[in-house]
Amino acid sequence: MKSLADRPANPVVGTSVSHESASQHVTGAALYTDDLFYKDQNVLHAWPVQATVAHAKITSLNTEPALEIPGVVRVLTAADVPGINDAGIKHDEPLFPSEIMFYGHAVCWVLADTLEAARLGAEAVTIGFEVLPSLITVPEAIAAESFQGHRPTVTRGDADAALETSAYRFTGELEFGGQEHFYLETHASYARVDEGGQLFVQSSTQHPSETQEIVAHVLGLNSHEVTVQCVRMGGAFGGKEMQPHGFAAIAALGATLTGRPVRLRLNRTQDITMTGKRHPFLASWEVGFDRDGYIQALKATLTSDGGWSLDLSEPVLARALCHIDNAYWIPNVKVNGQIAKTNKTSQTAYRGFGGPQGMIVIEDLLGRCAPLLGLDPAELRRRNLYSPGQSTPYGQPVRHAERLVTIWDQLVERSDLEARKEQIAAFNAAHPNTKRALAITPVKFGISFNFSAFNQAGALVHVYKDGSVLINHGGTEMGQGLHSKMRQVAATALGVPLEAVKLAPTRTDKVPNTSATAASSGTDLNGGAIKNACDQISTRLAEAAARKFNVHPDDIRFSQGKVTAISIADQEIAFNDLVRDAYFQRIQLWAAGFYRTEGLHWDPVKMHGEPFKYFSFGAAVSEVEVDGFTGAYRQLRTDIVHDVGDSLSPLIDVGQIEGGFVQGAGWLTLEELRWDVSEGANRGRLATQSASTYKLPSFSEMPAEFNVHLFEQATESGVVYGSKAVGEPPFMLAFSVREALREAVAAFSTSKGAVELPSPSTPEGIFWAVQRAKDSSSASETVAVSSAASLAAAEITLSPVPVH
Template identity: 70%
Template sequence: MGGGFGGKEMQPHGFAAIAALGAKLTGRPVRVRLNRTQDITMTGKRHPFHIAWKVGFSQEGLLQALDATLTCDGGWSIDLSEPVLGRALCHLDNSYWIPNVHAYGQIVKTNKTSNTAYRGFGGPQGVFLIEDILGRVAPQLGIDPLELRRRNFYKPGQSTPYGQLVKDADRLETIWGQLSDEAEVDARRAEIRAFNASSPHVKRALSMTPIKFGISFNFAAFNQAGALVHVYKDGSILVNHGGTEMGQGLHTKMLQVAATALGVELHQVRLAPTRTDKVPNTSATAASSGADLNGGAVKNACEQIRDRLAKVAGRMLGVDERDVRFGGGFVTALGAPVNRVSWGEVVKAAYFQRVQLFAAGYYRTEGLHWNPEIMQGSPFKYFAYGAAATEVEVDEFTGAYRVRRVDIVHDVGDSLSP
């Protein structure tokens, strides 16, 4: 497949049309392949933003108000500029509570390549705004920039400017402290100050930056997925889902979800290529939601099958179906692990009892609501939290720079593929 993520959302249609037209006119298979120069020249990139802002702080260094106008360079067509701008507006607070916010966004048409989805989808542009503000304001307030960031972290019970409660906000403090300790930030900053004092032309600096990134599509209808799971008489399992694998490990996660839900070994599960004649109406594999949505659908399908098999296994083990447990390729009775039968035996028995061994699964993200007209609601299922400590070195004559070290801490929750 090559490439990945946002570049696949909108702009491949034009190149596919070129190939289709060529095939139609010639009656032969046609392949369109751009060289690197053509690719960089013709295809869209991350949206440049121009941002004008005013900000207010208390004497204690607490954010009081932000007034910002975000101008997004869409290029010659609209493409995905509207949702990109929408996510930028939803992330201009990053990890910080700002009690009063007035934000305005606009897209401008320019004589440039049409910009498109790019990793982060407007989030980095919004985050950059508040991080730039804090970096500029800290010296004027006489507060260490890292301390200024920490003071303004979201606290439990606080909400974003668009009205969504920030759940688990205390994790920001935990991540920040862990990163500071593991990256030896205080000691390294002292070393950097000593280096800069003795180096007239090459300077070093270390920053820490938190992140609070919303997970879900801003457009609620996209937050749904389907799956089709087959269990065969020999106990093997075939999974169909609607996500696209492009090197991010999605297929592996779906295999793990199915194996865990059915209590079998990973080698017993295989995956079919993604096809819309098996799982229709698929959402884009984007917004960091491919595993959440498709995993939920696969889990739902597997649970339907497992519930049917539990009745069969209960009769085989002489226990109530509610006391049946699946795990490690075996089916056991609660409290009596020696009383067990293999997964394959249960499947074979179910087949001869004419029990359905396939299921269509469905998942939709609950609890989402969003009014795009007034930019209010709860568009995200949850927030992903993390922080990075980055040390760089800059040559003041040439502007050449290099990244000397990066330390990253992310709260990944219960990972599907640890």
């Protein structure tokens, strides 16, 4: 049998096709979780009772006033839970808490005949509480020694000794913010019990199997008594990997207790104030370079803000530590990690899953140190890129490391980087109050779940007597095009036209024990399982066709809905005719497929091994223009070269690269979460809880010119049809925007000092950075040097930039 990466003649994969439900989306016919309740009668609506204090012990809960509101049917509390009152994987997230852990924490839920009645009922509930001390910021948590979870360390070599012998040493600190997912469809669940007692839950979830497990243990049921379905999600970005489970459990509990269907959908403010975000981090570091600018050692401590419970903070932190090197060889490393416990929402998965938080540290320090070393930032980055034969600090060989330099050099040529630098220099000389700059940054991102057991998938493929094909798999569609790619994989494996293949909704009673659609592994895992199932079917059909053509089964070929034998040029049979013949020969026309990622091994205690199947590589050049009077800026142009292996669906992959880049730029430049850190009554309240206060990228923030090129001749062996993941890696290409902003700010100064930027680098932050740069022309606030020669044995401290 051919390898997983081999493609047959005339494959459907590799062609540009539209999203499988594009027509439904543009016509409004696509159904989401909250659309389904309209088909049922007698539906109850759920509304949360949210706390208005950051930390308190609940002393009383009076729900009687709510029951007096017309239309209110029931108030769900901890006393109603027949199973385990917990919705977290670490059993540290009570579904109905006895202690308020963050401002907005849901204490109980009101069920009513109408949404308005449920809202009024929630307002009528009164909570008695005793206020407790709260921790809102990471520095507060560190000072109070408030930590949770494991404290991992990644080490290689002797970082202390290498720092002592380094020609240049720098220390610094960077505090950077989180990010709200802001998926268009907020969290939603819908539950009902059928006549046989089977509980059906429709949930907007990336992980139906885990939603099933949490619902089952809250209700004291076995998993086979609960069916969870996800038709599609209106965006997720990691925010629906863990956090939908509690909402599904609430709807399921209500449906079980009342015997009526229950609909739960958060409004935007509820969603933002109740659910987790990307983890903010505080990083302190010390780095050493030799006289030629090669990194010799790095010591760092990364502290993530986990919020009130663990959720996925441990694997997020682990991935951050594993990506602090980004694309650079660092011979001596010691990086410690710790998770702060604060009185905020429980932070969770977000596109990149800790990778961006690790990689921003190395990109920030290179950007700050380059002028102190007397080097162009692009040159400093390029000379430190991984080379073939080198390995990561945690011991994984960087296979195909040569692609990093190849991609870099291709991008320099495609973007006309050197000529544009000259043009920018001329522009800046003529414009004292407006400056332009560009920057180039690389990406190396590991693909697979850190937890090896999650790297498996199943599929169920049916071929009907008319030759049509129905696919069931464990992956969920959230707009990323997974279902479209899975149709292409099945059509290629069976040799049928794309229109002959249809996807069924993702359900736990069709494919059980699935992993989350996350870690950019949805295509690798589910595509491998679907191909496995299709290969089983095609092998059986090949035997039937071989008997018909009187040839060996290995001579049979399936392509474009036709079946041929390579030794017989003038004979063929239609795929659907062969299928019909096979049915009458009692040949099985369905198959259960399975795939698991091979070659992975990881010691989470030692933080050592090979946790990733492969690395995705890429690089971006971005050019920006900054207004020195206001700090406002424009993205003028972005050029990207990105490695997706042999693309399964180029149109979808380019869209993912563009979308990931823009979302990354939003995190780095616009999206600022502001929490009330005062000692007043609103302490811990999230101020940015709507689109009017939380700023998202829009058309005006898009690069005026946006060029994306897929790296060619990049087949990845051992992966379905030679492809690579594309969901998360492009997010980190946006570092080029932040670094270009740094260079533009530096252009306002005549000194050669380090430019320090807040993160996110909002127009306000850029304005103050420009003021510091202008001031540094006469009296630098940091250390500025004109050349590497004047830095002999230098030891310099870079000041942190305050963030909100």
